[in-house]
Amino acid sequence: xxxxxxxxxxxxxxxxxxxxxxxxxLIAGIIVGIVALxxxxxxxxxxxxxxxxxxxxxxxxxxxxxxxxxxxxxIGGPTGAFxxxxxxxxxxxxxTGLATASILAGIILVIFGAFRLGSFxxxxxxxxxxxxxxxxxxxxxxxxxxxxxxxxxxxxxxxxEKFPYFIRNISNINFYSVFIGLxxxxxxxxxxKKFKKIPGSLIAIITTTILVSSFKLPxxxxxxxxxxxxxxxxxLHFPSINLLTIKKLLPSAFTIAVLASxxxxxxxxxxxxxxxxxxxxxxxxxxxxxANIFSPIFGGxxxxxxxxxxxxNIKNGGRSPFAGIxxxxxxxxxxxxxxxxxxxxxxxxxxxxLMIVAYNMSEIQHFIKLRKAPKSDFFVLLITFLLTxxxxxxVAIQFGIILSALLFMKRMSEVTEAEFLKKEYxxxxxxxxxxxxxxxxxPIPKEIEIFEINGPFFFGAASIFRDNLGNIEILPKFLxxxxxxxxxxxxxxxxxxxxxxxxxxKNNIQIIxxxxxxxxxxxxxxxxxxxKLGKQFICKNINDAINIAKKNLYN
Numbered sequence: 001x002x003x004x005x006x007x008x009x010x011x012x013x014x015x016x017x018x019x020x021x022x023x024x025x026l027i028a029g030i031i032v033g034i035v036a037l038x039x040x041x042x043x044x045x046x047x048x049x050x051x052x053x054x055x056x057x058x059x060x061x062x063x064x065x066x067x068x069x070x071x072x073x074x075i076g077g078p079t080g081a082f083x084x085x086x087x088x089x090x091x092x093x094x095x096t097g098l099a100t101a102s103i104l105a106g107i108i109l110v111i112f113g114a115f116r117l118g119s120f121x122x123x124x125x126x127x128x129x130x131x132x133x134x135x136x137x138x139x140x141x142x143x144x145x146x147x148x149x150x151x152x153x154x155x156x157x158x159x160x161e162k163f164p165y166f167i168r169n170i171s172n173i174n175f176y177s178v179f180i181g182l183x184x185x186x187x188x189x190x191x192x193k194k195f196k197k198i199p200g201s202l203i204a205i206i207t208t209t210i211l212v213s214s215f216k217l218p219x220x221x222x223x224x225x226x227x228x229x230x231x232x233x234x235x236l237h238f239p240s241i242n243l244l245t246i247k248k249l250l251p252s253a254f255t256i257a258v259l260a261s262x263x264x265x266x267x268x269x270x271x272x273x274x275x276x277x278x279x280x281x282x283x284x285x286x287x288x289x290x291a292n293i294f295s296p297i298f299g300g301x302x303x304x305x306x307x308x309x310x311x312x313n314i315k316n317g318g319r320s321p322f323a324g325i326x327x328x329x330x331x332x333x334x335x336x337x338x339x340x341x342x343x344x345x346x347x348x349x350x351x352x353x354l355m356i357v358a359y360n361m362s363e364i365q366h367f368i369k370l371r372k373a374p375k376s377d378f379f380v381l382l383i384t385f386l387l388t389x390x391x392x393x394x395v396a397i398q399f400g401i402i403l404s405a406l407l408f409m410k411r412m413s414e415v416t417e418a419e420f421l422k423k424e425y426x427x428x429x430x431x432x433x434x435x436x437x438x439x440x441x442x443p444i445p446k447e448i449e450i451f452e453i454n455g456p457f458f459f460g461a462a463s464i465f466r467d468n469l470g471n472i473e474i475l476p477k478f479l480x481x482x483x484x485x486x487x488x489x490x491x492x493x494x495x496x497x498x499x500x501x502x503x504x505x506k507n508n509i510q511i512i513x514x515x516x517x518x519x520x521x522x523x524x525x526x527x528x529x530x531x532k533l534g535k536q537f538i539c540k541n542i543n544d545a546i547n548i549a550k551k552n553l554y555n
Contacts, residue, residue: 003113004282009321021320024438028318029326032075035199035312036062036327037334039357040344041222042350043078044301046143047086049095051222051342052229053301054078059328061291061303066324069288070283071268073275075324076291076311078355080361081263082256082302084139085393089252091157097249099296100239104246104253109260109289115302118390119282121261127261127370128400135388135396137362143350143430144358148181150174150219155166159389177219177348180208184352201353208349222350231339234299255394256302260288264305274314308360311540372427376407409458416455421482447477448549450542454485457493457520478549482542484515489523497524501533510552512537514545 036058044054060076065076089098112118142162146155151169156162184204191200212219222229268279284305292302312370313323370381384400444450489497501511511533516524521538524530530538539545 003280004116005279005286005320006030006070006283007287008070008072008280008283009067010436012072012322017320017322022322024317025320025323026326027101028313028316029323030330031316032247032309032323033314033334034320034325036075036077036306036309036331038199038205038345038353039200039306039309040078041345041522042332042353042357043080043083045222045226045347045350046083046140046354047078047301048090049086049098049301050226052335053299053338055331055339056233056298057295057300057303059331059335060298060300061295062331063325063328064291064294064464065264065287065303065305066328068283069305069321069324070280070285070287071271071310072277072279072319072320073271073310073313073323074264074268074279074284074305074321075313075327076288076303076305077244077309078301079263079304079306080357081133081136081259081304083106083143083251084136084388085255085259086301087143087157088392089249092438093249096239097245098301099237100245100293101249101253101256102296102300102302103239103241104249105256105260105302106292106294108257109292109331110113110251111289112257112261113282113285113289116282118261118265118285121218121258121265121281123405124262124401125380127373127377128384128397128404129266130366130370131381131400132388132393132396134363134367135385136393137358138389140361141355144354147220147347147351148178148355150177150348152220167423172398173269174219176217177346180212180217180219180346181348181352181355183211184208184349185356188356190484197543199312201356204353205345208346209344211418212346213344217346220347220496221343222345222347225347226385227343229342236297237299238297251394252448255397256292258397259393260292260302261285262303263307264288267305267307270307271310271314274311275319310520318398376411380404380407405421408498412458416453416457418451418453421450421452444546445550445553447553448480448546449476449478450480452482452485456488456490457483457486457489457497458490459529475509477508477553478510478512479504480512480514480542480545480549482514482545483517483520484541486520487517489520494523494527494529498527498529498532501529510537510549512539512545512549514539514542 007184037055038060040054041051042054043053044057047054054077062076065074067078086098089101093101112121118387139159142159143155145162145166149166149169151166151172151174152171153165153172156165187204187207188200191198191203211217212221264284265279265281268281268284271277272279288304295303310325313327318324325488334437367381367385370378380400380403381404384396387396504511512535516538521530524533539548
């Protein structure tokens with residue numbers, strides 16, 4: 001069994017880390033740092049915080065995720081998945097509320113990892129993941145239309161209210177802003193197809209910033225909206241946390257934790273597939289928790305593993321956590337010495353970059369593909385998507401998971417069969433034939449009925465069990481419950497079984513259980529149901545069960 005917390009950085013050093021490996025990681029880290037620069041600034045602004053806070057996050061959280069993480073090549077920082085939830089928290093509770101929620105989320109993530117819950121995150125249904133990811137992408141895209149069009153009035157935050165706002169302000173469109181936004185999209189899109197080493201978003205920023213500055217185009221820049229971009233970290237900030245604050249922000253913190261878990265582990269799985277390694281999911285969650293605890297202390301926002309930046313790291317030769325550390329140091333150097341130049345970046349440029357980010361994370365192909373999936377899966381996808389867009393991401397994830405669980409239980413209950421065995425079935429049943437119980441013209445007396453359960457015996461199937469047993473026309477003396485094909489039983493199944501045993505006792509019917517498996521018998525023994533039934537009436541196979549019934553019938 002793997003250790004709960006064993007950072008890959010330690011493992012790499014233990015295996016032996018040479019200068020050649022460091023050179024590759026150095027080059028990859030510098031390139032990823034350059035890639036992360038425009039994204040960190042753009043994602044921070046889209047999240048409703050200051051541009052430099054995206055840099056703080058990429059530097060601090062990126063460093064800690066690389067140092068303590070369970071993946072060799074994970075690159076951490078702000079991501080598109082957090083934009084909407086962070087924006088909503090900032091609007092409701094301000095940055096102090098966001099910092100508190102991030103720290104709480106970090107603690108939850110550490111708990112997830114410490115209790116080995118890393119492997120359970122993968123059980124979040126795929127339609128739920130695609131639904132909220134597509135919803136987030138649409139919200140990011142629409143949130144950038146205002147800056148893309150160069151509108152000055154504040155845009156409404158509600159999704160449906162944005163479109164009347166755009167129609168009302170159609171005469172106020174700044175075509176210089178639209179021009180810069182389109183150039184940004186074209187450069188980012190086509191440059192990335194031709195040249196892999198240098199990111200198109202960086203070329204777009206340099207090109208459009210020079211254009212706007214040289215021709216003095218009348219459009220908003222980071223400086224005109226936010227002022228100067230600091231070249232240093234702010235004073236350390238420790239938000240006060242009390243029970244009232246925890247109660248108020250815990251739902252948001254839990255959403256951040258779940259999103260960070262999904263995003264980081266999905267990124268780690270993708271990375272494993274690219275370089276043929278295995279990540280430690282529990283260590284990764286603990287590292288994500290540490291990063292999200294310390295990021296707001298340094299003025300940052302929530303962070304997680306970034307799939308695109310991780311893939312860029314791998315493609316450029318990064319093979320150890322030290323590439324991620326170099327990425328953070330690169331951003332730190334840029335912030336210290338070139339941070340003031342960031343104020344010249346046009347807002348339309350950042351909106352164009354984020355529109356590309358939204359398109360890339362939209363999962364549009366997977367969304368369309370899921371239309372051909374079972375209707376219930378597509379229904380979950382659609383509900384999660386609509387709730388993300390029209391209501392709240394927290395509600396969407398919770399409702400999507402609950403709805404998926406209910407539909408899963410319904411499917412499983414449909415798989416489970418519970419019915420009386422007809423007499424003609426006995427001659428074809430392999431267990432009856434193997435035991436030879438019907439040989440020598442030895443029929444099963446009419447006072448003995450056999451009821452077989454096939455499939456998981458949980459709350460979804462318990463009602464089928466009760467309904468079918470309730471259809472007995474002539475009460476037998478002995479009722480054999482054949483459970484050889486019952487792999488598991490839950491509390492509701494046990495309750496249904498106990499109710500049937502009590503009901504049969506009142507009607508002088510003796511229950512006999514046949515062929516019960518390990519999990520169900522353990523569950524029955526734990527609640528003492530075996531004693532109520534009588535241990536002698538729990539049999540290994542149908543042969544023993546019928547013989548016991550006959551013996552008691554004729555005595």
